[in-house]
Structures are given as structure tokens and as C-alpha cells.
Amino acid sequence: MGLGAFKRSLWVFHLNTGSCNGCDIEIIAALTPRYDVERFGIKLVGSPRHADVLLITGPVTRMMKDRLLRVYNQTPDPKVVVVVGNCGATGGVFYESYNLEGPVDRLIPVDIYVPGCPPRPEAIIDAIAKAWAKLEAMEAKK
Amino acid sequence: MKKNRVQIPIGPIHPALKEPIQIEVELKGEHVENVSITLGHVHRGIEWIGLRRNPVQTLALAERVCGICNIVHPLAFCTAIENAANIKVPERAEYLRVIYAELERIHSHLLFLGVAAHELGFDSILHYTWLVREKVLDVIEYLTGNRITKAILMIGGVRRDITEKQMPKVREALEYYEKVYKKLCDVFLDDPTINARTRDIGVLTKKQALQLCAVGPTARASGIKKDIRQDFPYAAYADLDVEAITPDVLLNEIRGDTFDRVVVRVLEIKQSLELIDRCLKEMPDGPILYEPMLQRLLVQLRQVAGEGVALVEAPRGELIHYIRMEKSEAPLAWKIRAPTYANLSSIVPMLEGCELADVPIVVASIDPCIACANRAIIADKNAVLDQEKLHALSVNKTRALLKGGSK
Numbered sequence: 365m366g367l368g369a370f371k372r373s374l375w376v377f378h379l380n381t382g383s384c385n386g387c388d389i390e391i392i393a394a395l396t397p398r399y400d401v402e403r404f405g406i407k408l409v410g411s412p413r414h415a416d417v418l419l420i421t422g423p424v425t426r427m428m429k430d431r432l433l434r435v436y437n438q439t440p441d442p443k444v445v446v447v448v449g450n451c452g453a454t455g456g457v458f459y460e461s462y463n464l465e466g467p468v469d470r471l472i473p474v475d476i477y478v479p480g481c482p483p484r485p486e487a488i489i490d491a492i493a494k495a496w497a498k499l500e501a502m503e504a505k506k
Numbered sequence: 507m508k509k510n511r512v513q514i515p516i517g518p519i520h521p522a523l524k525e526p527i528q529i530e531v532e533l534k535g536e537h538v539e540n541v542s543i544t545l546g547h548v549h550r551g552i553e554w555i556g557l558r559r560n561p562v563q564t565l566a567l568a569e570r571v572c573g574i575c576n577i578v579h580p581l582a583f584c585t586a587i588e589n590a591a592n593i594k595v596p597e598r599a600e601y602l603r604v605i606y607a608e609l610e611r612i613h614s615h616l617l618f619l620g621v622a623a624h625e626l627g628f629d630s631i632l633h634y635t636w637l638v639r640e641k642v643l644d645v646i647e648y649l650t651g652n653r654i655t656k657a658i659l660m661i662g663g664v665r666r667d668i669t670e671k672q673m674p675k676v677r678e679a680l681e682y683y684e685k686v687y688k689k690l691c692d693v694f695l696d697d698p699t700i701n702a703r704t705r706d707i708g709v710l711t712k713k714q715a716l717q718l719c720a721v722g723p724t725a726r727a728s729g730i731k732k733d734i735r736q737d738f739p740y741a742a743y744a745d746l747d748v749e750a751i752t753p754d755v756l757l758n759e760i761r762g763d764t765f766d767r768v769v770v771r772v773l774e775i776k777q778s779l780e781l782i783d784r785c786l787k788e789m790p791d792g793p794i795l796y797e798p799m800l801q802r803l804l805v806q807l808r809q810v811a812g813e814g815v816a817l818v819e820a821p822r823g824e825l826i827h828y829i830r831m832e833k834s835e836a837p838l839a840w841k842i843r844a845p846t847y848a849n850l851s852s853i854v855p856m857l858e859g860c861e862l863a864d865v866p867i868v869v870a871s872i873d874p875c876i877a878c879a880n881r882a883i884i885a886d887k888n889a890v891l892d893q894e895k896l897h898a899l900s901v902n903k904t905r906a907l908l909k910g911g912s913k
Contacts, residue, residue, distance in 0.1 A: 379519065380524070380525055380548075381526075382526070382547065382548045383548075383573070383877070384570045384571065384572055384573040384576075384877045385524075385525065385572055385573035385574050385875065386573025386655055387573070388524060388525070388573070389573060389574060389617065389654065390653075392524075393636065393640070393643075396620075396632070396633050396636035397636070397637040398636075398640045410521030422548075423550065425547060425548060425549055425550060426883070427518075427546055427547045427549075427883070428518070428547055431518060431519055456570075457555075457566055457567050458550045458551070458552070458555065460555060460558065461550050461551040461552075461554070461555055462554065463549050463550060463883060464551075481570070481655055482573060482655065484653065
């Protein structure tokens with residue numbers, strides 16, 4: 365696959381919807397020098413309005429549901445949603461809790477799942493690469 | 507609201523926050539006048555789920571209370587169960603627990619230093635501390651098999667031993683951190699930028715810290731010499747003569763500001779290195795698990811009637827787990843009091859009077875772990891709980907427990 369249709373750096377917005385921090389610190393670890401995704405032009409941004417990719421961690425608690433939907437709607441198209449960690453994908457160890465509105469795919473369409481509790485930074489980088497490929501395909505269709 | 511005041515909500519989703527928490531600050535000009543904090547965004551009902559599973563299954567849950575302190579939560583949970591069931595942990599396992607807990611403290615404090623630097627806008631330090639943090643994660647992975655969620659503790663001991671063959675790698679990491687420690691001191695103690703942004707900012711006096719029941723490094727930075735490892739030793743800490751670290755060790759004065767809280771954590775990295783080194787030397791031989799047969803352990807736990815409390819010094823302060831068992835598969839009650847919960851109220855006097863731009867670093871300076879602190883949620887937003895109502899609620903809960911069931 366040739367890269368070319370998606371002509372920008374990939375900007376990522378990270379949203380914690382009730383995660384235990386495990387996945388979140390692995391995402392930061394992916395940004396820092398050992399893994400250093402910034403060398404590929406991948407950057408964490410502070411606002412969903414600037415983002416191409418949404419990185420979502422956590423099983424979506426009741427208080428975070430509306431915020432998740434709002435962030436999803438604020439992200440401009442084309443966008444790719446990546447769920448990092450088991451609890452966002454299935455509920456994980458918290459599956460039977462009374463305070464969950466998730467998993468994430470019950471609320472918004474998800475493109476890529478990263479299993480693991482927490483997944484290693486390598487797996488997160490792999491997911492972002494896949495998200496990039498998907499954006500390429502979306503952009504090429506236009 | 508008066509005319510010349512501005513209210514600014516920070517969070518739950520905000521670039522300066524790594525976790526969802528809502529802080530509302532009321533400003534007069536550039537200065538903070540009033541602060542209010544809303545919790546509950548990360549409440550997952552962990553204690554409630556724990557009442558539906560057996561203790562060994564709940565162990566996995568205890569680890570996922572928080573992704574950063576996931577040695578101390580299962581450690582406190584295991585200790586509480588062991589206290590309730592009168593299980594004697596083998597001595598070698600006690601030392602191994604100290605080693606794992608101190609490795610975690612190093613990783614957690616390095617993480618804090620990085621986050622603090624990031625909140626100052628000093629990103630090159632964030633990258634430096636997180637780079638050196640990878641070394642301790644490597645050691646943790648080498649010893650336990652996992653980087654973050656270690657799954658190493660077990661009721662009655664630990665799951666994996668540190669063999670003679672593994673020692674050199676741990677020692678090498680200790681030597682590496684001796685060097686890093688010097689550089690960390692240079693960076694955090696002598697740097698004029700960090701000094702200017704943290705000195706005399708977010709002050710918590712000793713009196714305030716005592717009144718608000720601050721714990722851990724936050725309390726120690728205000729000059730209170732309290733540390734569970736020193737006051738109520740658990741695991742093998744009684745043999746290791748731990749002393750609570752206050753900033754006057756290095757600076758000859760205590761101001762209780764953000765800088766002091768950074769200093770305490772830098773010094774504690776050194777303390778953890780020494781503790782690990784001593785444990786590696788003094789660790790006795792022997793078994794590492796009280797009962798290797800899982801089924802037999804579960805049968806024994808099903809016979810337990812009684813309660814257990816465990817106090818553990820987490821990287822952020824004292825952590826309390828309470829367990830009550832009543833001859834059943836699952837515990838009858840499980841309560842967690844995380845250090846951040848005790849420390850959150852001290853954010854208020856710290857923030858009052860400081861500038862808006864200092865809010866992120868002052869909040870980060872207690873090293874808040876919101877995932878740990880969210881143990882309850884308000885279902886009815888209009889309900890106002892004053893002291894009387896809260897007291898009545900807790901009396902009811904105690905009665906229900908005595909009758910036999912909080913489910």
C-alpha cells in the first residue's frame with residue numbers, strides 16, 4: 365500500500381472514559397523516547413476538533429457516556445476510533461458493574477480494538493498504523 | 507455570582523488532566539478564590555463486584571483499581587485477607603513483596619516527576635524521566651512477566667521467586683538508578699525554571715495538613731513525619747528500619763510548597779533503591795507461598811469468619827483495605843480507602859490564592875490518582891448530604907453489616 369492520499373501528520377486525541385490508568389500510561393509511554401511515535405509524525409493533541417484518531421480507554425462509566433458522545437461528534441470526519449484495552453472492548457473485569465454504559469462499541473462505531481490489560485506500547489503503535497491505513501483508504505475514496 | 511468573578515471549569519476532559527475529574531475554580535482577576543471538586547467519573551463499582559467473586563478472582567480486580575499502584579492494592583487486599591484468615595506468609599515472600607512494592611514506588615515517582623515537568627511545560631524533562639523509567643519497567647517485566655499489571659501477588663505469598671540468576675540484572679538496574687538519581691537531583695533541585703514555578707506555590711502548612719488528614723508524600727512535604735512503613739510496618743518493613751522522609755533532610759527547612767513535594771519524591775527514589783538493595787542481600791531462603799494448591803486455599807478461605815484490615819504505604823500515601831468474611835464464597839464487605847481520597851481536600855487550601863496558570867502543577871503535586879479515589883457515586887444530583895445524614899447512612903450500613911450482608 366502506498367502512502368500518499370492522507371497528506372498530513374496523524375493527530376491523536378486520547379479520551380479516558382473510566383480507565384484504571386494502565387492503558388493511559390502505556391499510551392504516554394508510546395509517546396516518550398523509548399517508543400517515540402512522534403518520529404512518525406504522530407502527535408497527541410488537546411482537543412478532539414484537531415484529531416484524526418480517537419484513542420479511547422476505559423469501560424465508559426455512566427458519567428462519561430455523554431462526554432464520549434460529545435467528543436465523538438466534535439471530531440471531524442474522516443475519523444478512526446481505536447479502543448485501547450480489554451475493558452473498552454468488552455467491559456473486561458468490570459463487565460457486570462452497575463455503573464457501566466459501555467463497552468464503547470455500544471455507543472459509537474469502533475474501527476480498531478487493541479486487546480490487552482494493558483496492551484504493550486508496541487501493540488498501541490501497531491493499532492495507530494492500522495488506523496493510518498484506514499484513513500488512507502477513506503481519503504483515497506473521496 | 508458576583509460581577510468581577512469568573513468561574514472556570516477544568517475537566518473532566520482537559521489537556522492538563524490525565525484522568526477525568528472536574529475542578530471548578532472561581533477567579534478574582536488572576537487569582538483563585540474558591541475551588542470545588544467533583545468526583546465519580548471513574549467509578550466502576552469495584553467493591554460491589556468484589557462481593558460477587560471469590561477472593562482469588564477478586565485479586566485480579568484489586569489490581570485493576572489503579573494501573574499505576576497495582577502492587578499495593580493487591581498487597582493490601584492480600585494482607586487484609588491474611589489477617590482475617592490468620593494465614594502466615596513465608597518470610598521470603600515478605601521480602602519479595604517489599605522488593606516489588608519498592609520497584610513500583612520508583613516507577614510511580616518517576617512517572618510523577620515527568621507529569622509534574624509536563625504541567626510546567628518543561629516537556630524535555632517529561633521525556634527524560636519517562637526514558638529512565640523504562641529501565642525499572644524492564645526489570646519489573648523481567649521479574650514478574652508484565653510491564654504494568656504485574657499479577658505477582660497471591661493470598662499467602664507471591665507467585666514468582668527472584669532466582670540467583672536474575673539478581674545481576676536487578677543489581678545493574680540499581681546501579682543505573684544511582685547515576686540517574688544524581689542527574690534527577692541536578693534537574694529538579696537546582697534548575698532555576700523549576701524553582702521559579704514551584705517555590706512557595708501551593709503551600710500546605712503543617713497545621714492544615716494535620717487538619718485535613720493529608721497522607722503520604724503530601725503530608726511529609728508539610729513536615730509531618732508519618733509513613734506506614736515506619737509507623738505500622740507490614741511485610742518485611744519492620745526489619746528494614748524505614749524512616750519517613752521530610753524535605754528538611756536536604757534543605758534544612760520545610761515550606762510545604764510544591765517544590766517540597768517534588769523533593770520528597772526525589773529523595774524517596776533513593777530510599778527505595780537502598781531498601782531493594784538491602785532486601786536482595788538479607789532475603790532468607792525458603793518457600794514463597796503459604797498454600798500452592800489453589801483449591802485447598804479456596805476451601806480454607808471459605809471457612810473464614812472474621813474481619814481484616816490492612817494498612818499499606820502506597821506511592822501516594824496510606825492505603826487501607828477492609829475485608830469481612832462470613833464463611834461464604836465471596837467476602838461480605840470490602841472497603842478501599844485510597845490515599846488520593848484523603849489528599850484531595852488539601853488541594854483546596856493549596857489552590858486558594860494562587861494564579862490560574864499554577865492550577866495544573868499544584869493539582870498534579872499531590873500526584874492524584876483519580877481511579878483510586880472514585881469509590882462512590884452520587885445517583886441523585888439534588889441530594890445534599892450533610893454530616894448528620896452521612897452519619898445516619900453509615901450507622902445503617904454498620905447495622906446491615908452486623909446483621910450479615912451489605913449486598
